[in-house]
Amino acid sequence: MFETLILILDATMRVSTPLILAALAGLFSERSGIVDIGLEGKILGGAFAAAAAAAVFGSAWIGLIFAMLASIGLALIHGFACITHRGDHIVSGVAINTIVAGLTVTLGLDWFGMGGQTPTLAGDARFLSLTLPFADAVADVPVIGLIYSELLSGHNVLVYLAFACVPLTYWVIYKTRFGLRLRAVGENPHAVDTAGISVAFLRYRAVIICGILCGLAGAYLSTAHNAGFLKDMSAGKGYIALAALIFGKWRPVPVLFACLLFGFLDAVAVRMQGVSLPGIGEIPVQAIEVLPYVLTVLLLAGFIGKAIGPKAVGRPYVKERA
């Protein structure tokens, strides 16, 4: 039983990683006042760029760089629409998701001719699991050993990076000048502007960070968790991340736990397909799969706490009405 739990938690870490990265990406964006339902598209675009570049250059790290560049590019389009041209954030996000969904397959087919997939990646073109020091040595120690060797050890570098991003984000948001300004601009951009700080530049930086993190999430999907790009491989993770962001009330640590919860549900759901539990019978996996969405709706409705986002989020900053 304990072992099963550890194994599920182990899977949870793997499944949560892209959610954590994407949710933190969303956190930077939304804390600066830019709603981002385009997380999905940026992850997908990042995944494609990573796999394509890794396939061509044979290096996962080069893939990672391309993933970030692609995702930043998409983030800049979003920024250009929402920050520079005061466009509707939601519409822009929908546009980006749609464009990426089509473009990845189109380009993939043209470049690799494999029905929109990229070639399968192997060796250096992928991020492989790292074994933490002494993992094998302590594997037999009861409890601790299992936790260390199975749960903590044996993930790829992006998993550890994602978890490291949480305290980092916390520190940036709450302990630095940039963080103070970021939080302020999402609450009241006028206050930031009159304090002599450029709202647009601040928001662009936030959006770029968002792009970087989404790029990481995408690269993780195609070059770490999987070994290649597949049509629509983000499979709604951007939306789940958005849900986790709301569920974690736009704060880094609660967001981490929301991601872990949603990842856990996913890990459980995967293993429950067609499985009949003694006494209970078969639990429809769909019921587990929808839990993140249902929980988020309940939260939004104020049935479990209250989700109050940054005040100025989604509203274009208009100084002069022309």
Next chain:
Amino acid sequence: ADVKPAVVYDQAGKFDKSFNEGVYNGIVKFTKDSGIQVREFEPKNEAQTEQGLRRLAKRGHSPIVAVGFSMASALERVAKDFPDLQFTIIDMVVDLPNVQSIVFKEHEGSFLVGALAAMKSETAKVGFVGGMDIPLIRRFSCGYEQGAKYVTSDATVFENMTGSTPSAFNDPTKGAELAKSQFSQGVDVIFAAAGGTGIGVYQAAKDEGKFAIGVDSNQNHLQPGTMLTSMVKRVDLAAYNTYDQAVKGTWAPGLTVLGLAEGGVDWALDDNNASLVDVDMKAKIEAIRADIVSGKVSVHDYMSDNACNI
């Protein structure tokens, strides 16, 4: 004869490394042998399936091969409207005077690879990862289980289905997760009958240093050293034969069932996995194979009674 052959793949697309790709390989071979081009179409949604079939029919293509069970209803409608054309559907039975239905005895091939898996396993634990939870896939899993238990009577067979929708055939992430979960429970050989999802299973096997068994096409080349074998389902042959018969004028409607005896299903042995299968194992498998063909060993077909009572 004047044939204008065509094919409509299912929504997984012709490069799914598995089922559709098998058909594609058959087509490539046919074109090479006969010099006749085959018109291909990959629909993206339900409406386009029928539209594609219809468009091909309108332009006088014949025979038209429809790949996969999901085409049945569209094919049925189109075939009715074009009684003079020849249609072949793979993996499904459509009972019309101008349709040839080709189905396979997947359970027989699965039995073989199940036996091989049990021989290879050091833990007496073997795994099965299915795609979409449908009777067809259960037929694979049931055959596999019978084969494993035939060799090691107390073998444990872990079985997971990926999902209940067609997307379950195209979800390597989930495939990898399921494989990892089975490996961590002691499984050391997994048979994936899951289309594109299998790619994730093989990758996971490679990453964990375990073995995997491919499906439909010969997938041994995907992860050499990891792929123990593949349960090949000769959809390539099915496609090739359809066109070939049409050229020769011997194409006939009706039901064709391809099993071990007909060479419709088999296990794959090539350079990529030769080192994994020793002489002894090879001999045993060949013996089992002969027994099945001769009828000495009978493999239960899940779809005959929707149950896997063994």
Next chain:
Amino acid sequence: MNDNKTPLAIELRDISKRFGAVQANKDICLQVPTGTIHGIIGENGAGKSTLMSIIYGFYEADTGEIEIGGKKTHIRTSEDAIQAGIGMVHQHFMLVENFTVLENVMLGAEGGALLRQGKDDARLELKRLASEYSLDVDVDAIVEELPVGLQQRVEILKALYRGAKILILDEPTGVLTPQEADHLFVILKSLKEQGVTVLLITHKLREIMASTDNVSVMRQGQMVAHRETKNTDKEELAELMVGKKVRLKVDKDDAKPTGLVLSAKKLSLVDSQGVKRLKDVSFELNAGEIVGIAGVSGNGQSELLNVLSGISSLSSGEIQFAGETITAANPKNASQMRDLKMAHVPEDRHKMGLVTGFEAYEAAILGYHNSSAYNGSILLNRKAMLSECEERMAKWDVRPPNPHLKTANFSGGNQQKIVIAREVEQNPEVLLIGQPTRGVDIGAIENIHEEIVKLRDSGKAILLVSVELDEIMALSDRILVMFDGAVVGELPASDADERTLGLMMANAYNGPLSKTGDKA
């Protein structure tokens, strides 16, 4: 005034600024000597805020030059302005509400990439400023939990923390109680003594006369006059502001009230934050009289109008009107109140009174859209709407008389006429009317005032809310004074003068005329 020897803190030359079709500032010139308090007055929309925002770099001027401390300075962003030693307290506060005072003050002047060190420094500096200028605030308080007066103090602290030598205050007293306003002027005086130059924007002449050294007057985007405060008076300034001699009297006979139409008993309203906005307000309204409600804005007048018109529902108390008793348990919404013949001209026509995207004939039925006059069995009766709108436009002299013009494209005065016509033409028993002439030019003001009096003479009851004392005194037959959500005084118009009313509005009047004497 530039012939005196004091060096200039600010000099503006030919500043112009256009927003789309609106010329907000035109060829503005201004000189402000260092260490003085300089007042700028002008009607709503005269362009005062725009000009200040230009000095502060919030907007960039289309043309013109700015000199700060005798040096030509390019101010393109607020950062440039802060660099030049300018601080500004905006008409609408620029605070991050869920930040602490400390964080707000630090924002933009954090003193390093990490917050820790800067925070300690800021704490010390704030303590110094607080004692020096008697600007006490709890630096760890969350801003949204502070009263407005303190929030304004935070704004001033923000400016001083950045070392502002020039402080711009845009209508700082609009939201303050008289006591808070008095305290503010004390602070400004002490700033001035320390050599800070203050630019004070207001349209309250009293404040100008009481606290400034010089005053400049703006009208319709232009600077029309500069005066030394000691050499001018209110009458002159008022005339300069509106561009012609102001007639503060409206021609009207005495009221002939003909009986009670509405009585309000102990009305209370608690808002969603739990703050008591109305406290036991009681009064009566008779047919054929105009009752004016005077008060500093934000003392419950808007809430009173909202409660009476059915926009908000009461927390306790009762309203008796048209045979109905409206209580918390038996509320009536805005459309039900309209059915009882209660009309309402809201204080803010853009936010409430009009849908600026609608064409005039559509806006002209807002609130009465369910009326059978405009509806067939299913569809709206456009023909009726149009012909009625045309009729009214002619009668009320709305220009241009085009029912298909979007309401956004009418001028302020004409928009107001559309709203007032809509409400008055429904032949109501009671007309609630808030700020009837805000942003409306003088010609239109007279016109609107006449119509209000005419309505009274036809036997209707009118409740008038205005922050302009002159308007209240000119129109009302009876005046109620509100302070902090309560009615603190009532007197007949004939006994009202500015001094008495002013004291009552500050809740500092002890004389005999106050009937409801619950003074704090």
Next chain:
Amino acid sequence: MNQAKVPVWVSIALIPFINVMLAFFVSALVILALGEDPIEAAGYLIYGAFGYEEGIGYTLYYATNLIFTGLAVSVAFKAGLFNIGGEGQAYIGGLGVGLVCLWFDSSLPLMVIAPLAIIGGALFGAAWAYIPAYLQARRGSHVVITTIMFNFIASSLMVYLLVNWLKQDGRMSPNSRTFEESAWLPYMHELLAPFGIELSESPLNASFLWALICCVFVWGLIWHTRWGYQLRTLGTNATAAVYAGIDNSKVTIWVMLISGGLAGFVGLNEIMGVNHSLLLNFTAGYGFAGIAVSLMGRNHPVGIIVAAILFGALYQGGSELAFEIPTITPEIVVVIQGLVILFSGALENMLKDRIEGFFIRKSVA
């Protein structure tokens, strides 16, 4: 204040046209990057969509779905609500249509089933919009996020129902049984045949007519009734709506109900008109495409019909294109769709400010 100076045709025709052209231009660049000739591609596209009767039929068949979802988005939009849940509402609406057909196909004639199916689709679609609407109106949860969540919930629910309850025994794919013919909406070519109009066969069916009726309905509702008046007031100035005695919560809820109901009609076309059985994913992204359609159609039924036909042509022409030039996938249409949303939605101010500024300056000068 700008409208006074900017001619009407600029804002309702010129600017949208330029935006769409920009989207097409970028799409052409993509096709060029694929090494294909955009002109040739456009040729196939236009031929496929309009070049022959069957193609036109397919174009209009796709347009039917898009009219429904476009109207759904725009009705909500007029009330200031962004309904991204069209996809889920269409899915569940289809369930309503399907259930009606499954229950009554062997007992009732089409003349009775059709209206019942319309009611079923509308009710189920509306029901799926009701919860987000209620939560927005009474509990302040933002309808954008909740409708996104409800799309996912709808999709899982449908999988569950189809797999566990509705699937026909013995079928591989999770489809319901095929309805009896009495529950098939007549195809257009069948409908018009008695009038001597011979059309080639295509999936275009009677639901197209219903879509046009819905356009008239929405047009009348929004611009010619007091309900529409309330809805528009809410959409442009919520405070004024309160002032006018309009119950914003109530309006929010019924606007979303109408929106959901309209989206639900996708099921009429797909389930009852073409597939004749309930199946997975028949909504195929029409709900999202509805956003593009409504943006491009400027939230006006006439604009929506035009935009829907344009998108329908892209779908149909795109599949023709993919058929003729296999290096171009039909996904290129998705790209074009996204670009249209980008340029006529998110970037609408980019050119608007300039173009309007140009006309203002011209009129000021």
